[in-house]
């Protein structure tokens with residue numbers, strides 16, 4: 001699209017236009033295929049942290065959260081003790097929700113014994129799904145996501161609900177939910 005001044009205007013998903021932080025996140029990270037186990041664990045944990053809160057709050061605190069959780073090193077977190085829970089609960093710069101923190105530690109112990117990348121991507125044959133969304137279509141699709149939620153639950157993961165998992169799958173690119181009009185849809 002040309003705005004008449006010779007500048008090329010990039011069309012984006014509607015939600016990304018709300019503020020500059022969301023816009024950068026949308027352009028650089030959202031929906032980019034992620035296969036690194038540590039990054040997958042980090043992104044899953046951030047989705048757990050987000051539940052019930054605004055994503056922009058997580059973006060604001062993200063660097064502090066990553067620092068507080070040892071760069072989401074699965075081995076390190078799986079060995080966290082009550083002292084670490086107390087340390088995290090007294091850190092004002094992160095999300096201080098004990099149930100969420102405990103779930104992340106618990107999930108790290110599971111991730112130590114499975115290959116998270118394989119666990120996530122194998123059911124999709126390592127390729128992306130495309131829901132061919134139009135503006136306003138945003139909704140998590142229970143009938144689609146519930147069987148994958150069950151898979152996580154059967155393996156013992158905590159605090160993985162339909163919304164959390166669907167959002168995670170959007171972020172890591174399992175599902176391409178960029179709107180069809182969005183410049184990044186065919187990235």
Ligand SMILES: [Zn+2]
Nearest residue numbers: 013178179182
């Ligand atoms: Zn988009």
